[in-house]
Amino acid sequence: MRYIIGIGNYRMADDSIGLRIVEHIDQNGLGKGFEAVGIADEGMRLLSYLENETERIVLIDAVDLGLAAGEYRLFSPGDVQTTKVAQGLTTHEGDALKVLELARTLGYPIPPLTILGIQPGDLGPGMGLSPALQERFHTYLEIALEEVERD
Amino acid sequence: MRQNVSINVHHLTRVEGHGNIVVDVKNGKIEKMQWQVPEAPRFFEAMVRGRHYSEVARITSRICGICSIGHTLASVKATEDALGIRITPQTYKLRTIIKHAENADSHILHIYFLVAPDLFGAPSVFPLVPTHTEVVVRALRMKRTCHEWGSLLGGRTTHPNRVIPGGFAEYPTEAELKNLKQRLIDLQPDMDATVQTVLSVADKVPSFERQTEYMALSSDKEYALYDGVIQTVMPDGKKQRWPVADYKSCTNEYVVPQSTAKYTKNKMASYMAGALARFNNNYGLLHPEAKKLAEALKFKPLCFNPYMNSVAQLVEVVHSIKDSIRLLDEVLGSGYKPEDLVKPTKFGRGQGAVEVPRGILFHEYGYDDKGMCTGGNCIIPTNQNHGNIQLDLEALVPKLLAAEKDEKAIELGLEMLVRAYDPCISCSTHYLKVDFKR
Numbered sequence: 001m002r003y004i005i006g007i008g009n010y011r012m013a014d015d016s017i018g019l020r021i022v023e024h025i026d027q028n029g030l031g032k033g034f035e036a037v038g039i040a041d042e043g044m045r046l047l048s049y050l051e052n053e054t055e056r057i058v059l060i061d062a063v064d065l066g067l068a069a070g071e072y073r074l075f076s077p078g079d080v081q082t083t084k085v086a087q088g089l090t091t092h093e094g095d096a097l098k099v100l101e102l103a104r105t106l107g108y109p110i111p112p113l114t115i116l117g118i119q120p121g122d123l124g125p126g127m128g129l130s131p132a133l134q135e136r137f138h139t140y141l142e143i144a145l146e147e148v149e150r151d
Numbered sequence: 152m153r154q155n156v157s158i159n160v161h162h163l164t165r166v167e168g169h170g171n172i173v174v175d176v177k178n179g180k181i182e183k184m185q186w187q188v189p190e191a192p193r194f195f196e197a198m199v200r201g202r203h204y205s206e207v208a209r210i211t212s213r214i215c216g217i218c219s220i221g222h223t224l225a226s227v228k229a230t231e232d233a234l235g236i237r238i239t240p241q242t243y244k245l246r247t248i249i250k251h252a253e254n255a256d257s258h259i260l261h262i263y264f265l266v267a268p269d270l271f272g273a274p275s276v277f278p279l280v281p282t283h284t285e286v287v288v289r290a291l292r293m294k295r296t297c298h299e300w301g302s303l304l305g306g307r308t309t310h311p312n313r314v315i316p317g318g319f320a321e322y323p324t325e326a327e328l329k330n331l332k333q334r335l336i337d338l339q340p341d342m343d344a345t346v347q348t349v350l351s352v353a354d355k356v357p358s359f360e361r362q363t364e365y366m367a368l369s370s371d372k373e374y375a376l377y378d379g380v381i382q383t384v385m386p387d388g389k390k391q392r393w394p395v396a397d398y399k400s401c402t403n404e405y406v407v408p409q410s411t412a413k414y415t416k417n418k419m420a421s422y423m424a425g426a427l428a429r430f431n432n433n434y435g436l437l438h439p440e441a442k443k444l445a446e447a448l449k450f451k452p453l454c455f456n457p458y459m460n461s462v463a464q465l466v467e468v469v470h471s472i473k474d475s476i477r478l479l480d481e482v483l484g485s486g487y488k489p490e491d492l493v494k495p496t497k498f499g500r501g502q503g504a505v506e507v508p509r510g511i512l513f514h515e516y517g518y519d520d521k522g523m524c525t526g527g528n529c530i531i532p533t534n535q536n537h538g539n540i541q542l543d544l545e546a547l548v549p550k551l552l553a554a555e556k557d558e559k560a561i562e563l564g565l566e567m568l569v570r571a572y573d574p575c576i577s578c579s580t581h582y583l584k585v586d587f588k589r
């Protein structure tokens with residue numbers, strides 16, 4: 001199975017980008033040959049998709065890349081190191097990289113996984129995306145769809 | 152007694168969201184003791200205005216990623232009340248099963264990942280991975296079953312889209328429900344091991360009591376999670392009930408200077424909601440296996456120790472698993488089949504309440520004659536607990552000072568108290584912050 005997984009907080013503007021892409025895929029029936037999953041606030045749910053049978057995961061998340069708002073990078077977890085200090089795995093402290101670190105330590109199979117990291121412009125309270133991300137929404141969508149089908 | 156203490160816990164860790172603990176003791180006198188909640192308001196009540204009744208739960212389920220099932224259920228129930236919809240017995244049972252799933256999922260997360268580190272003397276779950284590998288692996292295994300249990304009925308991992316006014320938009324197959332039942336039965340060894348783990352650290356649960364009022368949904372026919380009336384039990388054991396429609400007169404929201412979240416109170420200066428409140432109100436209706444666990448832990452109502460909220464959560468996990476197996480048997484044994492949605496019979500105002508992991512949750516909406524929302528209200532359980540947390544802290548600090556605890560021990564005791572309430576102040580972002588390796 002292949003997955004596009006969105007993670008983030010729906011109520012905090014650009015942090016919701018992954019969830020909104022997943023929702024768009026869901027609402028428009030674009031999930032052919034893969035499953036689109038929104039795990040929202042709870043990064044630990046990512047563990048359910050780390051299986052031997054999983055062929056590929058594309059994880060979409062807001063990422064502080066030091067770029068201009070709306071710019072993005074595709075990378076694998078091994079390309080980066082987290083600079084967030086996390087005490088635990090609450091929905092607020094446990095980012096996806098921490099969850100993957102835990103999974104690796106515990107011997108979970110780690111399938112090919114690409115992160116589509118999008119530089120947020122606004123992480124304050126709000127139920128919409130900032131203009132910079134809204135403008136490129138379909139670009140992110142196309143990249144995710146292309147990436148999930150990659151061999 | 153310690154004369155000078157200064158504690159400033161900014162964004163307490165291992166709770167869902169942002170809360171601060173501030174204590175200032177000078178010359179033996181407590182000058183400041185505050186539980187602060189610097190949460191930004193989210194204005195969901197305004198977002199639903201002008202929306203069709205079929206859209207409202209989809210919006211309000213986003214209030215919280217952890218309790219999105221509970222918000223969906225409370226929202227749908229309030230809408231159904233406003234629209235004169237009476238759901239079928241099958242819908243009632245399936246919704247109760249998904250409610251059990253959410254509570255069990257959240258409780259497992261709280262017990263294993265947020266509370267256990269304190270009891271094992273670790274700062275977080277990460278140091279426990281090499282030393283208690285089997286415990287961590289078991290916790291993740293249980294958590295996975297719980298989340299897939301909710302996803303099966305809700306249609307999604309979070310923000311369920313199958314639960315809609317009048318029933319369900321889609322149904323799991325009979326085979327999927329049978330498989331779910333087997334997976335719940337298969338949880339038993341992990342549940343037994345969990346009980347043993349908790350028993351091994353039970354003496355680490357701090358002993359502190361403060362009498363307060365406990366509020367929960369209550370019903371004569373079941374341990375109320377999906378449905379019931381409002382009930383409180385007072386320190387002398389006296390119980391009083393109110394219809395859900397009267398929720399405002401029981402919650403009496405008010406504002407305090409140190410918090411952006413509203414506080415609530417009923418008969419006493421504050422009340423507690425959550426697993427311990429449900430346990431204290433509805434103990435007699437727990438599944439026999441859940442009661443057996445409570446007895447093994449010498450845990451019985453009325454319990455005035457807020458730290459025992461986490462233990463009440465464990466008892467509830469047993470109840471939720473066992474009661475869901477019973478409900479699945481009933482659903483599968485009585486001609487399970489997809490049902491048509493029950494249609495509205497009126498448009499007006501309605502209220503709905505469910506028990507989410509952290510306590511009683513209220514939603515209310517009004518609809519015009521076209522089914523468009525004219526206004527909404529929502530009172531979440533974490534806000535209902537803020538007043539009780541504040542008064543607990545005020546009672547606990549003098550005890551810790553008198554016991555000559557050092558500042559670090561006092562800080563840990565206060566943090567553990569707040570964590571026991573499992574507060575969920577979901578305002579944070581989850582973005583990654585990374586450096587590319589060269």
